[in-house]
Amino acid sequence: MTPNLLTWCRRLCALACFAAPAVHAESLSLCTARADGNYYAAGQIIQSRADADRLRLTLLETAGSVDNLAKLARGECDAAIVQLDAYLVYQETHRKSRLELARPNYLYEEFVHLICRRDAGIQTIEDLADASAKHRILIGEPESGSAATWRSFTLLDPSYAAVASEPVGGMQALAELQKTNGASCMIYVSGLRSQFSAAVNDAGDSLQLVSVDDPDLDEARFAGERIYRFREIPSGTYPGLEAGRKRRDRKTLTVGATLFVSQRWAAEHDDAHRYLVDTILRAKPAILERVAPK
Template identity: 25%
Template sequence: MAFSITRRAFTAGAALLAAGAGAGRAFAQQAFFRIGTGGTSGTYYPIGGLIANAISATGPNGVQGLVATAVSSNGSVANINAIQSGASESGFSQSDVAFWAHSGTGLYEGKGKVEDLRLIATLYPETLHVVARADAGIKSIADLKGKRVSIDEPGSGTIVDARIVLGAFGITEKDISPEHLKPGPSGEKMRDGALDAFFFVGGFPAGAITELAASTPITLIPVEGPEVDKLLGEYKFFSANTVPAETYKGVPEIKTLAVAAQWVTSAKQPDDLVYNITKSLYSEGTRKALDAGHAKGKQITLENAITGAGIPFHAGAEKFYKEAGVLK
């Protein structure tokens, strides 16, 4: 798994390191806090950049001495693996993947529990997008049989949920021509007529889908019906969700599913550090940056922070939420 530091994160760190003749001493006192996000064309990446900028010492109401960096990755599973191995201090994950990892069930059955995984905050709903070319003749999940479909890269949360949804309709990867691409490359292949549909789990509007819809007629496939009703009963981390009309050009309102986007870390991270990071996340300056920076930023609120936890809170985050009166 490869991580790459964003230009935005590098700039924040460089600004701190260049500050005055005492830069060498300051470096020794700084805390570096990586945030594993996802592919650059998804929602995790820009949200991670906004948060990293806001909570870094150079950001609005940032944490003193902190250099936070947003890091691109393969997504939820990859981020949790990086936290477990010590390759990253924190990362974003779908709530279902975080639950499976901590409990050693589902995707993590037989792989052992990630017992040190801890929650910093629930961020916003992540919507299951099933994007298809408008001329591909796909009106339902069942119509994906025999089609060229990207289910995302191994290590992502999307691939897990894509397999669950396909399975609910009796479809396996043998029934489709599977590709393993992020939304950006999927959109490029769809524009070229080399792909019929792709799955993506993330907050809307997703940049890659917005860009695709601006140049190519697309549709979103509804994820509903008795198969989905049964699935909702079986997998409690799913919830019903709606994508409003014209979220993407020419696409009407559709019913689908959602999980929660969560910011997770390790219990090994210092309590004071995570407390200050959590406090900074809900500061007035960060609020302004999130509201202005991305549509999903508006949903990162103190009230939503403790919803659908699924795994234990980090002690530092828990202390802040209790002081803020949102957690007993």
């Protein structure tokens, strides 16, 4: 090969390298919840496991599961982490404009926490319905998964709809519960020993963890599978709520924290969707470690 020909070959090779198309990373916006909560933390873990050259995840703070579903419907996010029962309640209340979502990705189970004043005389959730005129329950902010869970309970057993409820959650609900003549109970859904649960446990002198063991609440189904499952919250998980009482496991219901993807996004980004599902599987051990500390 002559020197001139060799020079031209080198130039052509260099041009070919510059002309090679760059790998395009797909973008996905993920609705989570508050930045100090488990959903946002789960999103961060998934984000950290994704190769940014293949999939760029943007995390969006929201008010919770119901807000996430509304944002999915408006196209404000491409995917969202929600409680499975919140999804069912949303679909039930939006029959004419139901969401079209890809196959859900189960992340972990969350526990229904029913916290009541010790002087309210409530030992199980059924006591609320049996004396509905006497009690008031704080069910969480309007767009939260906790509010959706209570709404689901009232659909499964209409006797719970007779209990006066208020859309108050978080630290505001905890403060209200401790007032003289305050609400009888509050309900929220989270992993065990969450940051908020720690605050509830610290205020446990006048509060107790109440069993959620009504068999009527185990009737919900999604694609033939149970939405709720009975689990035990082990004795000693919340020692402040057990102070002065006989320690024992408390039965409650669990519901899946689930990552849903818009059917539109999944169809338009088939390869990226498969990569996302693989990334979620790789992230799950770290997510479980975060939401269920030993």
